[in-house]
Amino acid sequence: MGSKVRLGVIGLGAQGGAYADYLAEGKVTNMVLGAICDIDSAKKSVASEKFPSIPFYDNYIEMLESGAVDAIVTCVPHYVHPEMAIEALKRDIHALVEKPAGVYTKQVKEMNDFAATKPELTFGIMFNQRTNPLYQKLKNLIDSGEIGSIRRTNWMITTWWRPQGYYDQGAWRATWEGEGGGVLVNQAPHQIDLLQWICGMPKKVYSNVKYGFQRNIAVEDEVTALLDYGNGATGVFVTCTHDLIGTDRFEILGDNGKIVVDDSKKITIKRLAKPESEMSATMSMQDVAKIFMGGNTEELFTEEVLEFESVWGEQHIAVLENFAANIIDGTPLIANGADGINGVALANAIHLSSWLDKEVELPIDEEVYLAELNKKIEAEKRNPIKS
Amino acid sequence: MGSKVRLGVIGLGAQGGAYADYLAEGKVTNMVLGAICDIDSAKKSVASEKFPSIPFYDNYIEMLESGAVDAIVTCVPHYVHPEMAIEALKRDIHALVEKPAGVYTKQVKEMNDFAATKPELTFGIMFNQRTNPLYQKLKNLIDSGEIGSIRRTNWMITTWWRPQGYYDQGAWRATWEGEGGGVLVNQAPHQIDLLQWICGMPKKVYSNVKYGFQRNIAVEDEVTALLDYGNGATGVFVTCTHDLIGTDRFEILGDNGKIVVDDSKKITIKRLAKPESEMSATMSMQDVAKIFMGGNTEELFTEEVLEFESVWGEQHIAVLENFAANIIDGTPLIANGADGINGVALANAIHLSSWLDKEVELPIDEEVYLAELNKKIEAEKRNPIKS
Numbered sequence: 001m002g003s004k005v006r007l008g009v010i011g012l013g014a015q016g017g018a019y020a021d022y023l024a025e026g027k028v029t030n031m032v033l034g035a036i037c038d039i040d041s042a043k044k045s046v047a048s049e050k051f052p053s054i055p056f057y058d059n060y061i062e063m064l065e066s067g068a069v070d071a072i073v074t075c076v077p078h079y080v081h082p083e084m085a086i087e088a089l090k091r092d093i094h095a096l097v098e099k100p101a102g103v104y105t106k107q108v109k110e111m112n113d114f115a116a117t118k119p120e121l122t123f124g125i126m127f128n129q130r131t132n133p134l135y136q137k138l139k140n141l142i143d144s145g146e147i148g149s150i151r152r153t154n155w156m157i158t159t160w161w162r163p164q165g166y167y168d169q170g171a172w173r174a175t176w177e178g179e180g181g182g183v184l185v186n187q188a189p190h191q192i193d194l195l196q197w198i199c200g201m202p203k204k205v206y207s208n209v210k211y212g213f214q215r216n217i218a219v220e221d222e223v224t225a226l227l228d229y230g231n232g233a234t235g236v237f238v239t240c241t242h243d244l245i246g247t248d249r250f251e252i253l254g255d256n257g258k259i260v261v262d263d264s265k266k267i268t269i270k271r272l273a274k275p276e277s278e279m280s281a282t283m284s285m286q287d288v289a290k291i292f293m294g295g296n297t298e299e300l301f302t303e304e305v306l307e308f309e310s311v312w313g314e315q316h317i318a319v320l321e322n323f324a325a326n327i328i329d330g331t332p333l334i335a336n337g338a339d340g341i342n343g344v345a346l347a348n349a350i351h352l353s354s355w356l357d358k359e360v361e362l363p364i365d366e367e368v369y370l371a372e373l374n375k376k377i378e379a380e381k382r383n384p385i386k387s
Numbered sequence: 388m389g390s391k392v393r394l395g396v397i398g399l400g401a402q403g404g405a406y407a408d409y410l411a412e413g414k415v416t417n418m419v420l421g422a423i424c425d426i427d428s429a430k431k432s433v434a435s436e437k438f439p440s441i442p443f444y445d446n447y448i449e450m451l452e453s454g455a456v457d458a459i460v461t462c463v464p465h466y467v468h469p470e471m472a473i474e475a476l477k478r479d480i481h482a483l484v485e486k487p488a489g490v491y492t493k494q495v496k497e498m499n500d501f502a503a504t505k506p507e508l509t510f511g512i513m514f515n516q517r518t519n520p521l522y523q524k525l526k527n528l529i530d531s532g533e534i535g536s537i538r539r540t541n542w543m544i545t546t547w548w549r550p551q552g553y554y555d556q557g558a559w560r561a562t563w564e565g566e567g568g569g570v571l572v573n574q575a576p577h578q579i580d581l582l583q584w585i586c587g588m589p590k591k592v593y594s595n596v597k598y599g600f601q602r603n604i605a606v607e608d609e610v611t612a613l614l615d616y617g618n619g620a621t622g623v624f625v626t627c628t629h630d631l632i633g634t635d636r637f638e639i640l641g642d643n644g645k646i647v648v649d650d651s652k653k654i655t656i657k658r659l660a661k662p663e664s665e666m667s668a669t670m671s672m673q674d675v676a677k678i679f680m681g682g683n684t685e686e687l688f689t690e691e692v693l694e695f696e697s698v699w700g701e702q703h704i705a706v707l708e709n710f711a712a713n714i715i716d717g718t719p720l721i722a723n724g725a726d727g728i729n730g731v732a733l734a735n736a737i738h739l740s741s742w743l744d745k746e747v748e749l750p751i752d753e754e755v756y757l758a759e760l761n762k763k764i765e766a767e768k769r770n771p772i773k774s
Contacts, residue, residue, distance in 0.1 A: 163667040280550040
């Protein structure tokens with residue numbers, strides 16, 4: 001392999017098209033566009049016009065075996081990410097999967113198990129939000145123990161507005177067969193990954209999920225999930241696609257303070273002067289009230305505000321570069337492909353809780369999940385919302 | 388009856404003492420202090436020193452029959468509010484119950500049923516927060532339909548910090564036998580009432596409640612409740628007593644906009660230019676993205692911010708005055724006593740869901756609730772956290 005990784009883009013849709021553009025424009029320093037694959041013949045003309053010198057395939061296996069690519073990225077429906085990653089790795093081609101890693105954990109586990117047999121290959125996932133300096137800082141703050149053990153997490157992320165026209169763009173969109181879910185599978189996987197990356201995986205999940213609540217779709221457009229971390233700590237995760245003026249507010253309460261992230265732009269850190277348990281043991285309500293009323297709250301806590309620039313777009317380039325760097329010189333991956341299973345497991349648990357109408361423990365029973373998902377797919381075929 | 392209502396204060400603790408002071412200082416224009424009752428003999432000396440001309444009783448029935456009072460207020464443990472209200476009304480004495488109306492709905496229903504047989508008497512409840520201009524404005528906004536039908540409610544109210552010393556003040560505090568619960572029964576009933584007053588009662592509740600999570604108590608100090616309004620709308624209610632730098636954020640999403648209340652001080656109203664369903668039907672994501680990026684969001688929504696002064700303290704006087712005015716000239720009550728049952732029903736449902744570990748429908752089965760509560764009381768006697 002040369003000094004630059006030759007990437008094969010599978011799927012020339014919105015996301016794959018953007019990656020091809022970045023590469024063609026030289027925006028990814030250690031990577032070039034090796035080949036493009038799409039089963040849609042219309043994309044062949046697009047590719048031949050925009051990228052005339054780049055080989056085009058309508059069969060990804062042929063592309064994998066062409067010798068034109070060192071690595072691939074899977075910009076295709078979620079269901080086929082694992083299959084394509086496995087086929088690539090089998091042929092000693094490095095694999096970068098789009099989020100989510102898959103639709104259900106059983107298929108993601110198969111992918112991870114196979115990848116584990118090929119440790120010499122690079123297996124990454126496009127969790128571009130992990131490159132966001134704000135979330136890196138947040139993770140560092142939590143990992144460093146600055147606010148102590150987590151008592152409660154609360155993320156309301158309803159900025160994923162999608163109009164009906166978005167869902168009507170393709171018959172496969174927002175269907176059980178085509179996507180395997182709605183906002184949990186398509187839009188919110190970034191935050192679901194960040195939540196577990198920063199705060200850890202819950203042990204139990206209960207959810208209230210609304211399917212086709214405000215959109216004419218079979219899958220979910222409204223989600224509230226109650227998380228239980230098994231050690232007393234709890235969490236709430238709310239997302240939807242029908243809030244035009246969406247809210248993005250992430251609060252983490254710890255033993256020694258609180259962090260609030262507003263609009264993925266601002267981190268407010270409130271550090272208690274002493275652990276809360278010590279305050280509870282040694283102070284009276286009157287003491288605290290006096291301090292609050294006197295406005296001299298520094299005796300109780302200090303506040304720090306960190307502002308961040310929005311870096312959407314550059315993040316994807318950063319993941320591509322990091323993935324290539326891992327191939328070239330072993331630079332540690334920001335998002336290991338195997339990590340993708342946690343977000344899928346959490347999304348699956350949220351779905352399953354709502355289907356079974358009860359709290360579920362993690363890891364969930366994969367066979368039960370798959371049986372329930374298949375029931376949805378069958379019901380959808382008998383009574384399709386879209387034709 | 389003269390032009391001023393003579394109030395009998397039952398229980399000369401913190402709250403009853405404050406009311407007696409307001410009355411003695413002439414702060415309630417249409418009410419005077421008629422008598423004081425407390426079973427604690429130490430309170431008798433306090434009363435005779437502070438209010439030498441006011442009759443003192445150690446038996447509230449005697450006070451009710453003394454002819455010294457036209458009305459009473461029940462500043463006593465939650466369990467006995469209904470009994471005292473009934474005994475007063477039986478004797479044609481008007482009754483103002485402290486919040487919560489009782490510990491369990493069965494006893495509150497008995498009180499309400501009895502009060503219904505005495506429509507000529509005034510039966511009120513101390514929901515002082517209902518007199519808060521901010522919450523009156525919020526209720527008007529919702530009732531007027533300005534943001535349309537509610538899709539989601541979300542109130543995180545964790546400003547009820549209580550140190551261990553607070554709980555240790557009395558053996559009855561924060562016990563099942565003494566209070567019948569923790570933050571749901573003692574601190575948060577104001578917000579539980581406001582939530583249902585403004586947004587209506589949910590049809591189903593699922594909760595995750597932690598008992599003695601951060602305090603050495605038998606009852607709950609941490610609550611997350613997931614509400615289902617039965618029409619697709621959902622809600623989240625979070626409260627606790629261990630967050631020193633508490634959060635008070637109430638968001639209501641409607642068909643035509645969103646309202647966020649911060650710190651019970653600021654209302655931010657975002658009114659959509661058109662109903663969201665129309666936006667969804669007629670706009671593309673690209674249209675919306677362009678408007679957001681252009682910064683010209685007025686095409687999508689307008690924003691209004693209303694700031695309010697903090698009015699804590701005056702609120703109680705306003706409820707006392709309104710209660711007396713209803714007695715004197717039929718001025719409508721801000722908080723009818725019978726309304727208290729909704730908050731109790733919601734708190735009971737939150738408790739019951741956590742005890743049964745499943746979602747419960749409202750109205751809950753009162754007998755099941757009472758049986759479970761009695762189990763807690765029995766277990767507490769066998770294995771007391773406090774002695």
